[in-house]
Structures are given as C-alpha cells and as structure tokens.
Amino acid sequence: MLSVRNIGKQYSGERKVDALKELSFDLDEGKFLSIVGRSGSGKSTLLAAIGGISRPSSGEVLVNGVNQWLLNDNAHADFRNRAIGYVFQFASLLPTLRAIDNVALPALVGGTLSDKEAYARAHLLLNQVGLGERFDFFPGQLSGGEQRRVAIARALINAPSLLLADEPTADLDEQTEEEILNLIIDIQRAYNLTLVVVTHNPAIAKRADRLLEMLDGQAINDVAQCVEKTPAEQARKLFDVDAEAAKLEHVSLGEGIERLLGKLFMFVIPMIVLFWGINYGVAFFEHKVLEAKEEERSAVEELAMRDLRADVKDVTFGPGKSYIVSIYLRNMTDDKAIYVMSPTVRGFIQIGSSWQEVPLKAVAASKTKVEKITGEQIYQYSMEPETAGYTQLLPYYMHIRLSNDILVSPSSQPKTDLIERSDNYYVYLKPHSADDSLILKKMKFPGKPPVWIPMPPH
Ligand code: ADP
Ligand code: MG
Numbered sequence: 001m002l003s004v005r006n007i008g009k010q011y012s013g014e015r016k017v018d019a020l021k022e023l024s025f026d027l028d029e030g031k032f033l034s035i036v037g038r039s040g041s042g043k044s045t046l047l048a049a050i051g052g053i054s055r056p057s058s059g060e061v062l063v064n065g066v067n068q069w070l071l072n073d074n075a076h077a078d079f080r081n082r083a084i085g086y087v088f089q090f091a092s093l094l095p096t097l098r099a100i101d102n103v104a105l106p107a108l109v110g111g112t113l114s115d116k117e118a119y120a121r122a123h124l125l126l127n128q129v130g131l132g133e134r135f136d137f138f139p140g141q142l143s144g145g146e147q148r149r150v151a152i153a154r155a156l157i158n159a160p161s162l163l164l165a166d167e168p169t170a171d172l173d174e175q176t177e178e179e180i181l182n183l184i185i186d187i188q189r190a191y192n193l194t195l196v197v198v199t200h201n202p203a204i205a206k207r208a209d210r211l212l213e214m215l216d217g218q219a220i221n222d223v224a225q226c227v228e229k230t231p232a233e234q235a236r237k238l239f240d241v242d243a244e245a246a247k248l249e250h251v252s253l254g255e256g257i258e259r260l261l262g263k264l265f266m267f268v269i270p271m272i273v274l275f276w277g278i279n280y281g282v283a284f285f286e287h288k289v290l291e292a293k294e295e296e297r298s299a300v301e302e303l304a305m306r307d308l309r310a311d312v313k314d315v316t317f318g319p320g321k322s323y324i325v326s327i328y329l330r331n332m333t334d335d336k337a338i339y340v341m342s343p344t345v346r347g348f349i350q351i352g353s354s355w356q357e358v359p360l361k362a363v364a365a366s367k368t369k370v371e372k373i374t375g376e377q378i379y380q381y382s383m384e385p386e387t388a389g390y391t392q393l394l395p396y397y398m399h400i401r402l403s404n405d406i407l408v409s410p411s412s413q414p415k416t417d418l419i420e421r422s423d424n425y426y427v428y429l430k431p432h433s434a435d436d437s438l439i440l441k442k443m444k445f446p447g448k449p450p451v452w453i454p455m456p457p458h
Helices: 044-048 071-081 099-108 115-128 143-154 174-191 232-238 252-265 282-309 434-443
Strands: 002-011 017-027 032-036 058-062 086-087 163-164 194-198 208-213 218-224 272-273 308-317 324-332 338-341 346-352 353-360 359-360 371-372 374-385 398-409 419-429 452-455
Touching: 017 058, 017 071, 017 208, 017 218, 032 044, 032 419, 044 058, 044 163, 044 194, 044 208, 044 346, 071 086, 071 099, 099 115, 099 143, 115 143, 143 163, 143 174, 163 174, 174 194, 194 282, 208 308, 208 359, 218 353, 232 398, 282 398, 282 419, 324 346, 346 374
Parallel strands: 032 194, 032 208, 086 163, 163 194
Antiparallel strands: 002 017, 002 058, 208 218, 272 419, 308 324, 324 374, 338 371, 338 398, 346 353, 346 398, 359 374, 398 419, 419 452
C-alpha cells in the first residue's frame, strides 16, 4: 500500500541539513504505523514526502503503487486530494469559515463531490467525530481538541485510503490527547485505513501495528507489535450514526463567507485572512518548517493581493429598474496560475449612515466552482437597489458598496496554499428615474451624467 524506498531529503540554505537519509520501509493496507523519534529526527519531513507536501530529494514513495512525485501538477493535486488525508501538526482551519465549511472545502475545491454531497458527508463526519451539534461553529468558538476533531473530519472528506497525522495531539492536554488518538484509531479500524501517526506519546505508539523509530533521518528501529484492538466490526458500530443526519439541507460555502462579510461590514482596505494558525509554543526544530510555510504564505499572499486584480468594470442600466454590474478578475502575470473559487459578491446601498443589503443575482452563473484566471474574467450581476430614502453624497446618485469575497490559490486543489481576500468597491449609481437636466444643474459632466461613477476606496 505504502512503499518508501531509499528516500533522502536535503534542505539547502544557510545550513545544509540531511533531514532524511536512505530511508526505506513498506506498510500493508489497513495497518497502523507510528513514528517516534526526537525533535529534528526527520519525522515531519518523512510525512510531508509521503503526503505529497514536499518533494523528496531522492528515492521513491509509492502510495497504492503510484509515485505521485512523477505526476504533473494537476494530476498530483488530484491524487493527493483523493488518496491521502492529512492532519497537520498545527491547527489549520480557516478561521472565518464554519466547521462544516472547513470540512467540506477539500471536496468542493477538488470537485470530488457535489455541494450537496460534500455538505451531507461533512455533516456525517462531524457527527462521527462528536461535533454534530457544533457544525456551524467557527474554529475560534471551539476548543483545541474540538478543532482537531474538525481537522480529522476534514482529512476524511474525500474518503482517502491513507491517513497521515503529524503529532495530531501536540499542545493538547493529556485527556484530550487520549480522546483524539482513540478517535483516530477507531476511525482507522472502522474504515480499514492505512494510518501513519507521528507521536511523542509512548502509550499511543504502543497501540500501533508497527513502530518506526527515527534518529537523524534514519530508521534506527522498526518493530512489528502485537496489539489488541477493537474488532473492525465493533469500531464500525461506533460510527453508526443516524443516516438522517446526513440529509442535511443544502448549505452553500458562501454562507460562511457571507457571515464573515457581515462581521467585516465597514472594512475599507481589502483584507486577507491567513490560513495558518499561529502556535506560540513551537519548538526550535519547528521554526524552519514554519519559515518554509511563511515563504509559501507570502507567495500566496502576493498572488492574491498583487497578481490578481479585481474591480468594477462597468455598470449599465438593465431591464426595468435594474442595473447590470460587471466585475473583473485579472491575472496580472503571464505565467503564474491563479485559481479562484467563484467570487461571492454582495451589494449594499447607503441609507442614512448605514448600509442596507441589495440582493444581487449572477447573470450567468459560472458552471465550475474553481476557475483558473488567465487574462481577464468578467462576472456579471444584476441588482435593483431600493431607492427610497437613499443617501445622496452626490446629488441624485445612490451610494453603493459591493463586497467581493474570493478564495485564491496557486493550485486547483489547494491544501494549505489558500487565501481569502475580501474587497469592497464603492460606486455611485444614477437612478433610472433621474432627470439628467436636473443633475446637470448641480454637477458638471462632459456629456450626459454617467450611469455610474467609481469611487476610490474609502
Ligand atoms: P521532526 O518532525 O522529527 O522534528 P523535521 O522533519 O521537522 O523533524 O526536521 C528534520 C531536520 O530538517 C531538522 O534538522 C530540521 O531543522 C530540518 N528542517 C526541517 N524543515 C526544514 C526546512 N524547511 N528548511 C531547512 N531545514 C529544515
Ligand atoms: Mg515534526
């Protein structure tokens, strides 16, 4: 099932490190391997090479007979997304999405399930990890242990056959640690997963079928262990949740994002929320790993903020009293891939000193959820602002705010390389009923008063 052959990994940089040296082992399907070893011995590096996160410098890793490092980027992303579940060492939930959105996300961006199926399965998995009641909580409203449970559910959304967990209980208290590890082991039994867990906890390591001890990038000990386990049958019963729970009403990813926007309300400068939780207690050995993540993050940040431009392109009168708003997304580079989840755009009109939402309808709903932006892509929406009592910062004109929320990634199936960007655009709109000659008495325009006037961010 899993075959690691002579893999090596060198980190170059100011200090060259041989993080893995000619390491080999095989693991049969449905087995549980635990990896132990002191900090810096290469455990995370090994897991990242197996999980498709960072490429080994030499040797081969075969998962189900496939060497994912030989696939092209798209095929690799797809393989990684479907075959492998990864529970990271640090909390890695998107803080602004609900638990259920976080769990469903890999299926939505990977296109492995329809929206409905993804959310039904996400709900089922949240039930299985004991969070059925809290599916719409945000990560910040959950305890550390509960957040791990969400991360575990997320790792399982695409029904992987291999589950990898890198110190999944680091920074949890002892009892919670025990609960989370029991959960992982029960899940492994119930689904007959092949499981690799890096852990510092000897009690847990003892419960694995195999124990691999690492030191300085090498396996110094590889022992088969005899362990008593819950029979798979029994484990399955633990997860026998009411199938009704899965018949969840359709909820779209947008909802989580909309709530975010509700909260951000008056945000002026486009803002980004970063994916990675920050762990203050990181050991020295993890710093390098974090640095690498930081680099990845700033690359994605640059992609989302600089390489992707988004703004209002045009507003025209539509049928009846409606307006057609065109928003563009433009890839400013010739060579970088930029993927976005279809943007969530909402409209507001200023009434007094507050904003009242105006429903927006996509003119031609995009068929694919994840779109590659090459050149310029136009999204059109129709809106019909309620004009009574609107605030006139410019005589006769309505003051309109459009908020645009986009998930941006360099990959079509992002894992950690995903950033949320929220923009606000402000425009003035001329009411359909406005009398041009009256407007021209108050303001000067070279010709007819325009349908819309863009405003710089404010
Ligand atoms: P473990 O998970 O067992 O603590 P790691 O795999 O994180 O070990 O690290 C193995 C070695 O590789 C350590 O010496 C560490 O400092 C180094 N290392 C890990 N990641 C990087 C990186 N991105 N750049 C440079 N060195 C790294
Ligand atoms: Mg580690």
